[in-house]
Amino acid sequence: MLFSDIIGLDDIKQMLIQAVKSEHIAHAQLFAGAEGYGHLALALAYAQYVNCTNKQEDDACGKCPSCMQYNKLVHPDLHFIFPTATTKKVTSPEDAVSQVFLPEWREFLTKNPYSSLPDWAIFFGAENKLCNISRNESRNIVKALSMKAFMAKYKVMIIWLPELMRTEASNAILKILEEPPQKTLFLLVTNAREQILPTILSRSQVVNVRPFTDDEITQALVQNFEIPQAQAQNAAFLAEGNLNEALKIAQNVDDVYTDFFKSWMRFCFKTDYQELANLMEQFAEKGKEAQKNILLYSLKIVRESMLAKFGGESLLRLPDETLEFVRNFSKVLSENAIEKTITLLNDALHHIERNANPKMLFLNLSVNIAILLR
Numbered sequence: 466m467l468f469s470d471i472i473g474l475d476d477i478k479q480m481l482i483q484a485v486k487s488e489h490i491a492h493a494q495l496f497a498g499a500e501g502y503g504h505l506a507l508a509l510a511y512a513q514y515v516n517c518t519n520k521q522e523d524d525a526c527g528k529c530p531s532c533m534q535y536n537k538l539v540h541p542d543l544h545f546i547f548p549t550a551t552t553k554k555v556t557s558p559e560d561a562v563s564q565v566f567l568p569e570w571r572e573f574l575t576k577n578p579y580s581s582l583p584d585w586a587i588f589f590g591a592e593n594k595l596c597n598i599s600r601n602e603s604r605n606i607v608k609a610l611s612m613k614a615f616m617a618k619y620k621v622m623i624i625w626l627p628e629l630m631r632t633e634a635s636n637a638i639l640k641i642l643e644e645p646p647q648k649t650l651f652l653l654v655t656n657a658r659e660q661i662l663p664t665i666l667s668r669s670q671v672v673n674v675r676p677f678t679d680d681e682i683t684q685a686l687v688q689n690f691e692i693p694q695a696q697a698q699n700a701a702f703l704a705e706g707n708l709n710e711a712l713k714i715a716q717n718v719d720d721v722y723t724d725f726f727k728s729w730m731r732f733c734f735k736t737d738y739q740e741l742a743n744l745m746e747q748f749a750e751k752g753k754e755a756q757k758n759i760l761l762y763s764l765k766i767v768r769e770s771m772l773a774k775f776g777g778e779s780l781l782r783l784p785d786e787t788l789e790f791v792r793n794f795s796k797v798l799s800e801n802a803i804e805k806t807i808t809l810l811n812d813a814l815h816h817i818e819r820n821a822n823p824k825m826l827f828l829n830l831s832v833n834i835a836i837l838l839r
């Protein structure tokens with residue numbers, strides 16, 4: 466993984482690169498973020514950069530022997546610890562350690578380094594089982610790091626989601642953090658900084674990784690995942706800085722949201738019940754997740770309309786064509802009507818979660834919004 470493979474986050478990349486250039490490499494670093502952020506990808510790019518034998522100005526070279534092995538995540542001095550569980554193939558908890566699932570892990574990481582724990586669990590066959598970093602990992606951690614580096618400048622151990630470590634594994638890590646072996650780099654990648662033991666936290670340098678911006682997500686979806694621009698923008702708008710979520714939204718649902726919402730509001734405005742009934746059928750045919758996304762998207766548009774109404778246009782984060790719609794929409798609605806629409810949509814979301822009848826729900830919602838629009 467190169468820094469240039471990761472879209473955006475230039476501020477954090479520069480900080481990491483400067484630390485290496487000035488030889489201020491802390492032996493334990495905690496990359497703190499949340500699901501769908503770039504922290505795991507950054508930790509990987511950082512480890513590759515540190516060990517690259519032909520460092521470029523702002524990145525690893527990608528071609529030296531170290532980089533070649535890092536590209537495939539098979540460098541003998543690159544170690545991974547991550548949450549696991551038993552599977553159909555690996556039935557004994559004793560055996561279910563990171564080492565055993567390395568081939569799956571490499572494939573998973575290569576496909577999408579922004580993935581979530583539930584995605585990982587499904588990928589390696591644990592299905593709905595609870596995953597954690599087993600106590601048996603402590604042996605592996607000590608063993609991996611007590612060996613001399615094969616060829617790298619730094620031995621690297623990347624621990625994904627250390628908040629899921631069993632006490633035994635934490636203790637092993639603590640011991641190593643207290644007396645770190647020479648030229649060893651510990652990169653902890655957490656989604657829950659507040660759950661990390663204070664003793665580990667105090668021995669680590671924290672690298673706070675911010676959420677992606679909407680623009681960064683859009684660009685990443687287009688460049689790395691081949692999602693069409695308009696669809697990527699809509700997904701970014703919904704995902705609140707979570708690239709993994711944005712990818713799911715973009716892949717699951719087409720860019721029907723905008724069109725759906727526009728037609729819906731137009732028919733409510735005209736109180737065209739024939740067309741509303743057609744839309745109701747369309748809505749009911751979709752899966753629950755898609756129904757939720759439509760409501761969520763509608764809610765965001767209405768909120769943006771509120772912003773537009775109060776001259777907060779600089780805050781609007783919408784693609785151009787949708788922006789035009791929001792401007793017009795905000796002119797039609799009174800402040801009071803917008804507030805009530807927000808409440809209606811929130812209630813509808815709440816009811817969809819609790820398995821309300823989607824047809825009844827959509828029809829009620831439409832009638833109520835139509836009244837507000839008149």
Ligand SMILES: [Zn+2]
Nearest residue numbers: 517526529532
């Ligand atoms: Zn290199």
